Amino acid sequence: MRRWLPPTFLLFYFLFYLINVDSIELDFWSAEELMNARTLPGILGVLGLIVILLQLAIQTINPSTKASGADDSDPNISLSEPQATQNSASNLTRAQRLFQGLRQRTLETHGRTLALSAFFLVYIFLIDALGFTIASIVFLLIAPWLIGHQRPLTCIGVSLGIPLGLAVLFDLLGIYLPSGQWLG
Amino acid sequence: MIDGLLLGAATAFTGINFALIGLGCLAGMFIGMMPGLGPISAIALLIPVSYALAPESGMMMLAGVYYGAIFGGSTSSILLNAPGVAGTVATAFDGYPMARSGKPGQALAIAAYASFAGGTIGVVLLMLLAPQLATVALSFQSPEYLMLMVLGLCLVFAFADDGDRLKALLMVLFGLSLATVGTDRASGLPRFTFGQMDLMDGISFLVLAMATFAMTEAVHMAAKARISTDQMPGFGFKTLVLPKNTTASIVPAVGRGSILGFFIGILPGAGATMASFLSYGLEKLFPSRAGPALGQGNARGLAAPESANNAACTGSFVPLLTLGIPGSGTTAILLGALIAYGIQPGPQLYVEMPSLFWSVVISMYVGNVILLFLNLPLIPYIAKVLMIPRTLLAPLILMFSVAGVYLVSFNLVDLILLTATTGVALLLRWGGYPMAPLLLGFILGGLLEDNLRRTLMLSQGDPNYFADRPLFLALGFITLALVCWPGGRFLVSQVKKRSQS
Numbered sequence: 001m002r003r004w005l006p007p008t009f010l011l012f013y014f015l016f017y018l019i020n021v022d023s024i025e026l027d028f029w030s031a032e033e034l035m036n037a038r039t040l041p042g043i044l045g046v047l048g049l050i051v052i053l054l055q056l057a058i059q060t061i062n063p064s065t066k067a068s069g070a071d072d073s074d075p076n077i078s079l080s081e082p083q084a085t086q087n088s089a090s091n092l093t094r095a096q097r098l099f100q101g102l103r104q105r106t107l108e109t110h111g112r113t114l115a116l117s118a119f120f121l122v123y124i125f126l127i128d129a130l131g132f133t134i135a136s137i138v139f140l141l142i143a144p145w146l147i148g149h150q151r152p153l154t155c156i157g158v159s160l161g162i163p164l165g166l167a168v169l170f171d172l173l174g175i176y177l178p179s180g181q182w183l184g
Numbered sequence: 185m186i187d188g189l190l191l192g193a194a195t196a197f198t199g200i201n202f203a204l205i206g207l208g209c210l211a212g213m214f215i216g217m218m219p220g221l222g223p224i225s226a227i228a229l230l231i232p233v234s235y236a237l238a239p240e241s242g243m244m245m246l247a248g249v250y251y252g253a254i255f256g257g258s259t260s261s262i263l264l265n266a267p268g269v270a271g272t273v274a275t276a277f278d279g280y281p282m283a284r285s286g287k288p289g290q291a292l293a294i295a296a297y298a299s300f301a302g303g304t305i306g307v308v309l310l311m312l313l314a315p316q317l318a319t320v321a322l323s324f325q326s327p328e329y330l331m332l333m334v335l336g337l338c339l340v341f342a343f344a345d346d347g348d349r350l351k352a353l354l355m356v357l358f359g360l361s362l363a364t365v366g367t368d369r370a371s372g373l374p375r376f377t378f379g380q381m382d383l384m385d386g387i388s389f390l391v392l393a394m395a396t397f398a399m400t401e402a403v404h405m406a407a408k409a410r411i412s413t414d415q416m417p418g419f420g421f422k423t424l425v426l427p428k429n430t431t432a433s434i435v436p437a438v439g440r441g442s443i444l445g446f447f448i449g450i451l452p453g454a455g456a457t458m459a460s461f462l463s464y465g466l467e468k469l470f471p472s473r474a475g476p477a478l479g480q481g482n483a484r485g486l487a488a489p490e491s492a493n494n495a496a497c498t499g500s501f502v503p504l505l506t507l508g509i510p511g512s513g514t515t516a517i518l519l520g521a522l523i524a525y526g527i528q529p530g531p532q533l534y535v536e537m538p539s540l541f542w543s544v545v546i547s548m549y550v551g552n553v554i555l556l557f558l559n560l561p562l563i564p565y566i567a568k569v570l571m572i573p574r575t576l577l578a579p580l581i582l583m584f585s586v587a588g589v590y591l592v593s594f595n596l597v598d599l600i601l602l603t604a605t606t607g608v609a610l611l612l613r614w615g616g617y618p619m620a621p622l623l624l625g626f627i628l629g630g631l632l633e634d635n636l637r638r639t640l641m642l643s644q645g646d647p648n649y650f651a652d653r654p655l656f657l658a659l660g661f662i663t664l665a666l667v668c669w670p671g672g673r674f675l676v677s678q679v680k681k682r683s684q685s
Contacts (some may be wrong), residue, residue: 006615009608010354017361017376020426024368025332035640037368037375040633044364048357116406120582125601132590136583143582147239147406149575166587174229178594 003059011052018045115146131180136163188313192542196550204522205547209554212252217260217566218588222269222513223253223497225592231521239525240540244547246403247501247523250514251303251551253435253561254456254497258295258490262582263288263371263569266398266588270389270627271456271493275462276397277620279487285481288567293424294483295490296559298438302491303552305442306449306498311545314502314534324451324636327650331659332451334457334585335666339465340621342666348618349488349670355612362387362622363629370637382597387605391598392626394585395605396619402585402609403577424560426483433475434487445492449499457627459496460489482607498548505533 021041044121119142126135140159149155170177195201208230214228226249234242254271261267262279275295282291324332337356344352365376366386377383426434441463448459467488468478477484500515508529510516522529527537534541572580589598609619643649650656 002615006612006617009611010358013358020376025373027371027373027615030371030373033647035637037371037373040636041361041364041375044357044361048354048361051350051354051357056352058350070616112408113403116578116582121603123582123586124603127396127586127599128588130588136587140579140583142578143579146567147575147578149573152574162580162583163329170591175591177591 004136004164007056007059009051010048014045014052017041018049021045035111082132112147119146120145127180129182131183132177133163133167134180134183136166188542189546190540192378192434192544195240195539195543196244196546201244201543201547202240202550204237204245206554206558207548208248209252209255209551210558212249212254213256213555213558215249216253216256216269217365218584222257223250226250226253227514227517231517234521235524239522239527239537240543242521242525242546243518243540246518247544247547248517248551248554251494251548252269254494255296255299255555258294258299259566260584262291262295262486263567264398264584266402266585267393268579270393270623271496273393273397273457273620273627274460274489275486275493277464277489278480279490280483281403281476281479282481282483283567284484286483287535288569288646289424289563290426290430290483291481291486292425292563292567293426293560294430294486294558296563297426297489298434298441298487299494300488300556301447302442302494303498303555304549305439305491306446306495307545307548307552309443309446309495310498310502310548314506321513324656326635326642327653327656328659329451330632330635330639331656331663332458333628333635334629335659335663336461336545337625337632338663338666339462339468340355340535342465342669344618344621349618349678351617352621355617355619356625359392359625359627360632361624361630362392363626364633369630369634380597382595387590387626388593388598389627390589390592391602391605393623394588395602396609396623398581398585399602399606399607400619402578402581403606405574405581407678408574416528424563430475430483433472434483437470437484437488438491440466441488441491442495445495446499448492449496450502455500456493456496459499461493461624463488463492501548503543504529505544508533548594557669567596577658580651 021038024038024041026036026038119139123139123143124134126138129135130138137159140162141155144155144158145152167177196205206562211230212223212226215229227246230246230249234246237245251271257267257269258279259274260564261276262283265280266277267273267274273653278289279295283286295585337360340352340356341349345456363386365383367373367377367384368375371512375382379464382552385562444463444466445456445459447454464485467484470484472478472482472484476482497514503517504510504515508519510519519529527540585602589602612622613619650660
């Protein structure tokens with residue numbers, strides 16, 4: 001999946017991009033110019049499509065190569081197949097144990113990242129509703145707990161100190177921070 | 185020149201002016217450390233203060249703010265992988281891995297020394313060559329700029345790992361295509377905006393920089409939050425003393441980066457970003473004898489772009505002070521400040537207001553020294569950012585990324601774009617697609633299109649037009665050599681193998 005999903009995304013992106021080049025409106029005098037608003041996007045779309053097709057062709061011809069440079073460091077991002085399934089069937093107890101351990105860890109990291117991502121989306125809309133400072137206080141209070149921080153006092157200190165400190169700093173610098181829609 | 189230097193020193197070393205330079209450096213450094221607030225914001229914030237001062241004092245303070253912001257800008261790149269300005273993107277390539285590998289103090293110290301050296305070499309070159317270089321800058325026209333941009337983009341292709349060249353090229357094209365979103369600068373026509381008014385200004389650099397670097401890093405941190413905790417040895421002042429082998433490896437890199445950075449900096453429009461990327465590319469030509477490879481926490485990979493972007497900032501004063509042409513957004517604001525004082529910068533400034541010209545030059549040197557002494561004692565404390573548990577650091581990075589984007593535009597659409605772009609960046613990183621070429625393509629996209637358009641207008645599509653442009657041809661030859669470099673290297677290795685067998 002890791003080898004095919006990103007290039008497939010890029011293939012669709014460049015296709016979409018190239019199709020939409022024609023939707024760029026031109027005024028009648030720029031249509032006759034040597035270079036107009038469509039020229040560079042057109043070149044980029046065609047080049048992008050050629051290079052991504054080349055990349056896909058190389059991947060197809062040479063299926064043994066893994067996604068070089070891929071980010072293996074992160075079990076959550078890697079989404080790799082559980083390695084235990086590759087173990088021999090003769091060592092089932094060990095394989096099962098490994099599989100369960102990996103599954104639990106993957107679920108744990110996925111759950112944590114998904115929770116953080118979902119709460120990040122809430123944070124974005126809270127900024128609009130409550131303003132940057134209050135939304136950031138709420139975010140910094142809850143987000144660390146969601147990903148496993150176990151010191152509530154530190155959370156409270158950081159969540160109050162940093163957004164309020166920033167608010168004071170911006171006030172001193174004369175930068176206006178809009179209050180949220182819910183607060184008028 | 186000696187008279188001018190003495191006049192400048194006499195102006196800069198008065199008590200009030202010296203204090204103003206120090207204050208400007210300090211303010212710039214702290215503002216620059218915050219992701220999203222770069223030198224432009226720092227100078228814009230302090231311009232009202234400068235109006236209450238004499239022109240020399242005001243300009244020296246603003247110049248101090250400029251160096252301070254550039255000096256401080258690398259901190260968030262190194263510690264949080266969150267480059268707030270385009271000029272510090274290349275600093276993160278090796279600075280962040282070095283910091284994460286347990287050497288945050290050393291990484292910050294290398295950045296400080298390299299910035300100091302870059303700034304100082306830049307000032308010396310500025311003093312010696314300013315008037316002569318101004319004419320060189322003028323000989324660079326659209327075709328030469330276009331070829332310089334192409335050279336910068338080709339560096340990414342030439343120096344990528346063997347298996348990653350196509351991926352790097354794809355990311356450059358992806359970045360260039362994202363740069364075309366928004367209003368076309370020549371015709372004023374909207375492109376790929378799909379009727380959304382919020383996309384008329386295009387995608388913000390900060391959105392892309394935060395999404396591809398800081399936000400994806402925070403997600404990684406959150407995923408690993410409970411699996412491991414960072415072991416960070418050595419936060420004391422001992423980290424400020426670099427090992428002999430590190431010093432020996434960075435000295436030539438700083439020299440190369442400073443000289444290249446200064447000469448790129450004098451070209452209006454090229455600026456610190458191009459300088460830092462080119463100097464990083466240049467370092468790839470020199471193999472690492474010891475220590476980690478480039479991109480994995482190599483000291484040269486950190487020192488070269490850091491010295492180059494500081495030298496480029498000094499270089500950008502050449503067209504400003506000698507021709508009255510702002511070479512970057514920051515120098516455009518400084519030009520505005522000069523005009524507000526009733527001073528018209530240009531070739532006559534050097535003659536009519538020598539005290540202003542030379543005091544700004546001297547203030548650059550003084551500012552560099554002040555910044556080094558302000559920065560070094562703070563490094564052990566700043567580096568402790570990395571001791572914050574990942575469970576707390578990841579949400580903090582997310583919040584600062586949001587702050588960097590939102591506090592510039594106050595636009596919810598930018599935040600939604602930030603979230604969507606982070607999703608795409610995570611997908612691409614997962615597949616092993618490098619993020620730096622994407623950002624480079626995006627940064628250079630607008631300039632590339634402008635210069636391509638002007639070049640085509642000037643040449644009317646006639647290839648003979650380029651035959652009379654030696655600079656264009658020289659840059660074209662270097663670009664061609666770089667593109668052929670990987671193929672040539674492969675052929676040589678094959679021939680060697682055959683001859684051995």
